[in-house]
Structure formats: C-alpha cells, structure tokens
C-alpha cells in the first residue's frame with residue numbers, strides 16, 4: 094500500500110520505512126527558536142550538558158516576539174540569545190529582521206521535503222513548501238540541538254481537496270478560516286493535514302504558507318500543501334503522496350461560493366461568513382503576523398485603502414513579516430499608500446499578535462486582525478475582543494470603523510488586480 | 513502513588529489562559545507561578561496547594577508551544593494534570609519537564625474531590641465518588657522520559673534517544 098506525503102518524508106529521515114502510528118527516531122534537517130522559547134531552550138541545552146551544537150549551520154535563533162525589547166528583563170534575555178549565537182556560531186536574526194517563520198523560508202533554512210522542528214507552534218507554516226515541520230517546546234528543541242534527532246509518532250493524515258474557483262477578493266485566509274471552522278480547534282489533533290486541489294494550484298508561496306500556518310488552529314502536528322506549480326528560487330524536489338495512500342479522513346470542499354470569513358472571540362474556530370459579524374464596531378485593526386503580513390497581504394490592504402483615510406475612531410497597525418518584505422513594499426509604493434491612509438507602522442516582528450508589546454487594546458475594545466489566534470487575552474488584555482480575518486477585511490473595516498466586507502468598499506469595482 | 517485534591521476546569525483551556533504571553537519572557541519559575549491561569553481564574557494561584565491535581569476537559573493546553581505553560585503549572589505546585597484530551601505540544605512539553613499528564617477520555621471528576629493516581633498502571637481512583645478510571649497508555653519513550661524526571665535528565669543519562 095502507498096504512503097502519504099508525511100509518511101514519505103519521515104521515512105526518508107528514519108532508519109526504516111514508516112506508517113501512520115509508528116514511533117520513529119528521526120534525523121532533523123533544521124531547528125529554530127525565538128526570544129519567547131529560546132531562553133528555556135538554551136537553559137535546557139546547558140542542563141543536558143550541551144557544549145557544542147550538533148550542527149551550527151542547522152540552528153537558527155530569532156528575536157521577534159518582543160522586539161525591540163520593551164524592558165530590561167527582556168533585553169537581558171535577548172542578550173542571552175545573542176551571546177549564545179556568537180559562541181555557538183548558529184544563525185542569528187536580531188531585532189527587526191522579521192518573524193521567525195518568514196525568515197526560515199525567505200533565507201532557505203527550510204526546503205521542500207525537509208523535516209524541520211521549530212520551538213513555536215506555527216512552525217507548520219513551512220508546509221507551504223511541502224516540508225514536514227512541527228512545533229515543539231524548548232526542551233524538545235534543546236534535545237535536537239544536542240543530538241540532531243528527535244522521536245515522533247508518525248501522524249495519520251487528513252486530506253483536504255479544495256475545488257472550484259475562489260471568488261475574486263477572497264484569499265487563502267478566508268479558505269483556512271473556513272476550514273478551521275469546519276474541522277474544529279482540535280479536529281486534527283496529532284494529525285497531518287494535506288491540502289490539494291485545483292483551487293490552490295496557482296497559489297503563491299505566500300498563500301500556501303497561510304494555509305499551512307493555521308493547521309495549528311486545528312490542533313494538527315503539521316500541514317503540507319501539494320507542491321504542484323510551486324515556484325522557488327532554488328532547485329528542489331517535490332514529494333507527492335502515492336495514489337493508494339491511506340488517509341484517516343478525506344474531504345472535498347467547493348470554495349466557489351465562499352464569502353469572506355471571520356473568526357469571532359475567543360476561538361479561532363468560531364468562524365462564520367462575514368455577514369454574522371458585519372457592522373461590529375472596531376477600535377483597532379492589525380495587519381501582521383506569520384499568517385498575513387507578506388507583500389501580497391500589504392498590497393491587498395493597499396488596494397482597499399488607496400486614496401482613502403481610515404476612520405477617526407480606528408487605529409490601523411501594520412507590522413510587515415520581514416525587513417525584506419518591508420523594503421519590497423517601500424519600493425512598490427504600498428507603504429506610501431497605507432501610510433497616507435493613516436496606518437501606523439511597527440517593526441517587522443510579532444508585536445501585537447501575542448500581546449508582548451505594541452497595540453495592547455484597552456478594556457472593552459474590539460480588534461479586527463489578520464493574525465491566527467483570538468484567545469482571550471491573546472493581545473495582552475483579557476477584556477478585549479479579537480476578530481480574525483483576511484487583510485482585505487481588516488483594511489475595509491479600518492476604513493469604516495466596523496467589520497466590513499471589502500466588496501462593499503470597492504463598490505462593484507472588483508478589479509483587485511489594480512493597486 | 514499520587515494523592516491530591518482537584519481543581520476542575522472546562523474544555524479548550526489554551527496556553528494564553530494558562531500563562532499569558534506577556535508573562536512568559538522570563539526564566540524565573542516563581543514569576544510564572546505568580547500568573548498561572550490568571551485570565552481564567554485569578555483566585556487559582558492563591559487556592560492551589562502543593563500536591564493538588566489540575567483537571568480539565570477536552571484539548572487542554574491548546575495553542576502555543578510555550579513550555580512556560582506546563583512549567584507555570586508545575587511551579588504552582590500541581591503534581592499531575594488530568595484531562596479528557598490534551599493538545600499535542602503541551603502533552604510533550606509536560607512530559608519533557610517531568611510533569612505527569614494523564615489522559616482519561618470519559619472522566620467525570622468534580623472540583624475538590626480526592627484522587628489517587630498510579631502512574632505506573634494508569635489506574636485513577638476517585639476517592640470521593642468511589643469511581644475508577646483507566647488512563648490512556650503512553651508510548652514507552654515517554655514513560656522512560658517521565659521516569660527519569662524529564663528529558664534533560666534522560667539525555668544527561670543516555671546522551672541520545674535509546675530507541676522507541
């Protein structure tokens with residue numbers, strides 16, 4: 094019997110061919126930790142007796158969760174990571190370079206077919222490249238830094254086929270929000286999710302990363318996007334499942350009638366068509382995070398906001414996913430459009446997404462956000478409400494001061510191609 | 513054999529509610545314990561006593577990979593977490609730091625009850641309700657890690673994974 098993509102990738106990294114349910118000790122291609130998980134990782138590595146990294150070339154540390162440091166406590170943790178990187182010779186991305194997941198892909202630290210672990214729950218993002226990537230905690234990561242190996246249980250796979258053509262103005266984010274709503278917050282726990290189908294064939298790498306990113310919100314271990322038509326700037330080899338691979342669940346969704354999707358507080362799976370949330374007054378709008386702060390996301394927001402001003406009652410915050418993206422958006426005029434519309438720019442990093450600094454909402458405030466989690470307190474205040482959507486919906490809502498379908502703003506002008 | 517009094521919460525308790533992101537940037541365990549479950553139940557950290565048992569419903573620990581979540585629970589004095597099911601990273605993290613986690617799909621444990629837990633056999637006795645439950649079996653590698661007090665000690669001992 095054939096193998097799923099995940100079974101193939103794990104087999105390549107294990108001593109023998111594996112199937113869902115098997116336990117395996119595997120060679121890991123690369124790891125990364127951030128300023129949120131890195132300090133405990135280094136502590137665990139030292140406590141294990143670790144001196145040299147198993148392979149410094151395969152280890153990356155990133156300062157992105159609380160950057161630039163808002164206080165001396167965090168500054169000292171940043172320094173600890175800087176010092177460790179200097180001593181060990183691992184890759185290091187300092188304040189302002191970008192969000193870990195964007196940097197790993199952008200700089201080629203993870204490639205298709207790799208088995209990669211990140212000390213961050215959105216590490217499955219690299220499944221946009223058709224890599225097996227899972228999130229682990231600090232101690233698991235330290236163990237890889239020491240041994241180059243980890244143990245894992247080969248997950249079963251949910252196959253999701255997306256058919257039909259996504260309506261204009263809708264995005265990968267609407268698709269994945271819809272799917273999180275369908276599968277549920279724990280619907281894919283311990284499993285892998287494989288995305289395939291004609292509806293995503295022509296997706297950019299950025300859009301593929303959006304799909305894979307939010308499998309974390311289904312509880313999945315990893316998510317992989319069919320690599321057909323994936324375009325990369327280096328040579329790579331595609332891994333496809335066998336025709337007779339065995340799936341735990343196989344579901345097909347037609348996306349041709351999809352409407353913009355919104356997740357309501359306080360769960361990413363509280364998803365419904367925008368109609369349900371439309372008209373809800375908002376005070377803050379945020380475009381950022383490892384889900385939706387890439388160039389196409391900023392451009393999408395610019396299309397909605399071009400020549401207009403955001404509502405006086407709204408703060409629009411924008412944090413690009415990396416410096417490279419910021420520079421590209423500067424060069425093509427996107428930043429100018431957003432700034433003219435009244436956007437406030439934050440450095441490339443996590444910031445408001447995780448409530449560590451920047452954009453902490455006041456009591457009773459409502460936020461529309463392009464991020465991936467709306468748990469109570471996620472943005473730093475448990476008395477605020479977070480709605481999740483595509484960057485287009487965030488931009489449209491910033492304009493009107495209430496949750497708004499971008500199609501209403503563009504008023505029949507469906508020419509989303511024109512910036 | 514672990515014996516303790518329960519604190520019971522519901523389904524989908526996420527890592528942000530176990531320990532909010534704004535408090536995670538520290539290596540000071542007492543700081544983590546000082547904010548454990550703060551947004552869910554601000555009184556918990558005052559009520560909890562060493563050896564108590566945390567009990568939850570489905571999908572406990574969903575959300576981020578922050579190991580600070582099980583660390584905060586452990587630092588607050590909790591001896592073991594029982595849930596109907598766990599989010600996968602939380603489950604692994606708890607074992608790795610030596611915090612026992614017990615999965616019982618159909619438990620009906622209530623607040624303030626005394627439990628007796630045999631980690632070796634997975635037998636859980638609810639002393640108050642005179643009920644017994646059987647916990648789900650863990651993979652051997654996890655049992656080994658837990659027996660050695662966590663992954664740090666395990667690797668100090670063996671240098672690498674022993675095999676699965």
Ligand code: SF4
Pocket residue numbers: 158192193194213215381382383384442443446447464465
């Ligand atoms: S942007 Fe948000 S979800 Fe992504 S890695 Fe940073 S904190 Fe996590």
